[in-house]
Amino acid sequence: MANGSILNLKTFRISLICAFFLIAGAFSQSAFSQEKASDNKEKKFDAKEVILEHIGDSHAWPFAFPFVEERHIPLPVILYTDKGLEVFSSGHLFPEGTVYSTANHSYKLEANKIKVVDASGKIDEEGSKKIVDLSITRNVVSMFMGIAILLIVFLSISSTYKKREGKAPKGLQSWMEPLILFVRDDIAIPNMGYKYARFMPLLLTVFFFILLNNLLGMVPFFPGGFNLTGNIAVTAVLSVIIFFVVNLNGNKTYWKHIFVPNPWWLFIIMIPVEVVGIFSKPIALMIRLFANITAGHILILSLISLIFILNTIWVSPVSVIFVVFMDAIELLVAFLQAYIFTLLSALFIGMAIEEHH
Amino acid sequence: MTGMIGTLVQAVGMHGNIGALSAGLAAIGAGIGIGQIGGKAVEAIARQPEAISKIQTNMIIAAALVEGVALFAVVVAAFLSN
Numbered sequence: 001m002a003n004g005s006i007l008n009l010k011t012f013r014i015s016l017i018c019a020f021f022l023i024a025g026a027f028s029q030s031a032f033s034q035e036k037a038s039d040n041k042e043k044k045f046d047a048k049e050v051i052l053e054h055i056g057d058s059h060a061w062p063f064a065f066p067f068v069e070e071r072h073i074p075l076p077v078i079l080y081t082d083k084g085l086e087v088f089s090s091g092h093l094f095p096e097g098t099v100y101s102t103a104n105h106s107y108k109l110e111a112n113k114i115k116v117v118d119a120s121g122k123i124d125e126e127g128s129k130k131i132v133d134l135s136i137t138r139n140v141v142s143m144f145m146g147i148a149i150l151l152i153v154f155l156s157i158s159s160t161y162k163k164r165e166g167k168a169p170k171g172l173q174s175w176m177e178p179l180i181l182f183v184r185d186d187i188a189i190p191n192m193g194y195k196y197a198r199f200m201p202l203l204l205t206v207f208f209f210i211l212l213n214n215l216l217g218m219v220p221f222f223p224g225g226f227n228l229t230g231n232i233a234v235t236a237v238l239s240v241i242i243f244f245v246v247n248l249n250g251n252k253t254y255w256k257h258i259f260v261p262n263p264w265w266l267f268i269i270m271i272p273v274e275v276v277g278i279f280s281k282p283i284a285l286m287i288r289l290f291a292n293i294t295a296g297h298i299l300i301l302s303l304i305s306l307i308f309i310l311n312t313i314w315v316s317p318v319s320v321i322f323v324v325f326m327d328a329i330e331l332l333v334a335f336l337q338a339y340i341f342t343l344l345s346a347l348f349i350g351m352a353i354e355e356h357h
Numbered sequence: 358m359t360g361m362i363g364t365l366v367q368a369v370g371m372h373g374n375i376g377a378l379s380a381g382l383a384a385i386g387a388g389i390g391i392g393q394i395g396g397k398a399v400e401a402i403a404r405q406p407e408a409i410s411k412i413q414t415n416m417i418i419a420a421a422l423v424e425g426v427a428l429f430a431v432v433v434a435a436f437l438s439n
Contacts, residue, residue: 284425284429287425287428287429287432288421288425288428288429290432291425291428291429291431291432292424292425292428295428295431336417336421337421340418340421340422340425343418
């Protein structure tokens with residue numbers, strides 16, 4: 001390639017990235033305006049309700065394209081009640097407040113939760129507490145999509161590694177290899193010592209799962225845009241997994257540190273503190289990831305809602321520039337939170353399997 | 358309990374709820390903490406410029422941990438204001 005064309009490619013790539021961000025921002029704005037236009041009367045823009053709806057979970061999957069009216073695809077509702085498993089489409093429960101009766105119970109959707117109602121429509125709190133909601137909601141669908149991407153990428157990489165044994169990495173493998181080696185050399189080995197190989201699958205899974213879902217949550221259109229890692233149930237499951245791995249792998253030194261304090265007469269204060277420490281460390285992991293990601297999403301949504309609150313188009317250049325800047329910070333936060341979660345998990349596991357020195 | 362704190366504060370003359378105030382205080386804490394971390398990191402880089410990447414890595418880790426604590430407070434504030 002001649003010198004002139006390389007330079008052209010560089011500026012072309014930069015302008016392509018800028019165009020991508022701007023167009024992506026335009027899509028999310030048009031999603032908001034479609035919601036407002038679909039009302040018959042002009043409803044005042046309630047920023048809090050729109051933001052909570054975007055970061056929360058729901059039983060319908062929104063399908064928004066510019067210049068097309070926004071549709072919601074209803075997702076299946078799966079309830080495990082005391083009379084057995086009930087599966088039906090959530091389309092029966094929209095618009096909110098419609099009562100749907102099956103052979104066993106009647107259900108109504110209230111504030112995005114499914115409640116059992118009796119024949120007249122009054123909510124039965126007792127009965128509602130007994131049903132276990134296993135529905136495929138929006139966040140579950142986004143998790144499936146993230147899992148599909150992870151499986152495709154990593155299964156193909158692992159088969160490439162087997163085929164190209166001893167040769168230099170090529171293609172997708174060479175793209176992922178720096179990240180995988182980064183997890184091994186900078187996170188696993190310094191914290192876990194020579195016994196790191198047993199826990200590498202766990203660390204790699206946690207790292208790439210959190211990273212991919214953080215990044216997908218920032219993409220405003222199709223495979224992304226769902227706030228999965230900002231759902232406290234998801235981060236709770238991740239930290240429960242880490243909790244079990246740490247405590248089931250703890251050796252004698254680990255338990256001795258907790259229950260036998262060094263000067264023995266400190267036991268009255270050290271044992272409760274250490275026991276609380278066993279639980280508070282995974283809880284801190286959970287809240288850190290949840291709050292960082294949700295706060296980032298709320299911030300970006302608020303900056304865009306600013307245009308609709310102030311109801312003027314001249315705010316948009318300011319707002320869009322702020323949002324691009326916040327998106328760049330959110331990219332850093334997405335990677336950083338995945339790194340911190342993995343690093344702290346490796347640290348806790350390392351503390352649990354450490355030899356006595 | 359949260360209602361009690363709220364009415365106590367409104368008796369003093371504050372309008373709105375205490376959740377907003379708590380979130381602001383959490384932001385002050387985060388600002389001071391991360392400011393200290395950044396300042397010391399920059400001083401360390403000035404003393405020893407060849408260690409810049411190690412210092413930067415440790416600074417980012419410490420900043421993320423301090424930010425985690427501030428976000429616990431923000432989560433409690435969100436809980437209080439609903």
